[in-house]
C-alpha cells in the first residue's frame with residue numbers, strides 16, 4: 460500500500476518538474492501518494508504575515524489529513540517563487556536558500572502547534588535546479604520517514 464503524505468505546494472506549475480524528480484527518488488512501491496494542498500507561495504502562506512493565508516493553509520492541511528488518513532505532512536517552498544518576489548528579491552541563490560529555510564522552520568513551528576501530535580512534518584526547500592534540501596525538524600513520532608529513509612534528510616543532495 461502506498462504511503463500517504465499531505466503536501467503543501469505553491470500553485471505555480473513550475474514546481475511540477477522538481478516534484479516529479481523528488482518522487483522518482485522513492486523506490487517502486489514506496490512512492491508516496493501526495494495529497495496536494497496548493498496555495499500561492501506554498502509553505503510561505505503560513506508565514507507571510509497575513510492571518511487569512513495562515514488560517515487557509517492550516518485549515519486545508521487539517522481537512523486533507525482527515526480525508527486522506529495520512530499522518531505525514533511535507534511543506535515546500537520553491538526557488539524563484541513569485542509570492543516572495545522571485546529570486547531577484549534575495550540578491551543571490553545562497554541568500555535565497557537561507558531565507559527560505561528560515562521561513563520553512565517558522566512554518567513548521569506553526570504547524571507543530573496547530574496539528575495533532577501524531578503527525579510528522581517535513582519541510583523541503585525546492586530549488587528549480589540542483590538539489591532539494593529536506594529539513595527534518597518537525598518529526599515528532601517514531602514513524603520511519605520516507606524522506607529520511609532515502610538519505611534525503613539533513614541536507615542530502617540530489618540532482
Ligand SMILES: [Zn+2]
Pocket residue numbers: 469470471499500501537539540541542
Ligand atoms: Zn511559487
